[in-house]
Amino acid sequence: MWNDEFVKSYRMFERWAADQIPFPGECFRQTTRELMWDNKLIKNELVLGGRHVDLRKIMVAFLAVMAEHDHIVPFESAKEVINLIGSTDKKDIVLKGGHVSLVAGPNAVRRLWPELDRWLSERSI
Numbered sequence: 001m002w003n004d005e006f007v008k009s010y011r012m013f014e015r016w017a018a019d020q021i022p023f024p025g026e027c028f029r030q031t032t033r034e035l036m037w038d039n040k041l042i043k044n045e046l047v048l049g050g051r052h053v054d055l056r057k058i059m060v061a062f063l064a065v066m067a068e069h070d071h072i073v074p075f076e077s078a079k080e081v082i083n084l085i086g087s088t089d090k091k092d093i094v095l096k097g098g099h100v101s102l103v104a105g106p107n108a109v110r111r112l113w114p115e116l117d118r119w120l121s122e123r124s125i
Helices: 004-018 025-037 106-110 112-123
Strands: 062-067 090-095
Touching: 062 112, 090 112, 106 112
Parallel strands: 062 090
Antiparallel strands: none
16 A cells, blocks of 8 residues: 555555446357357367458468467467468467466566567567
């Protein structure tokens, strides 16, 4: 409480965490059922908007970023996605940390953002 930087950081994180767009219940149920329970994306069975989703058809540069201790998207669930992408220009990055710390906070600034900057700068025109 007496550390102004800590309080500022805490308040920013709390605001971000509470600032969510309402997610319709049926959409959540369908997403959970098709992606988590039935694993349709990985099984090459997912259909969105009447169109079949085939990860092998992704031919653009592709970067998969994963956290070793992610409790929302566990590493074991995410690690094989890169092998399903059709592009030859693909890379995966695995960093220590959890779901939020991967992209937000001081560890993200030191670990992910420099790596992302390098990857993007090699592909910028």
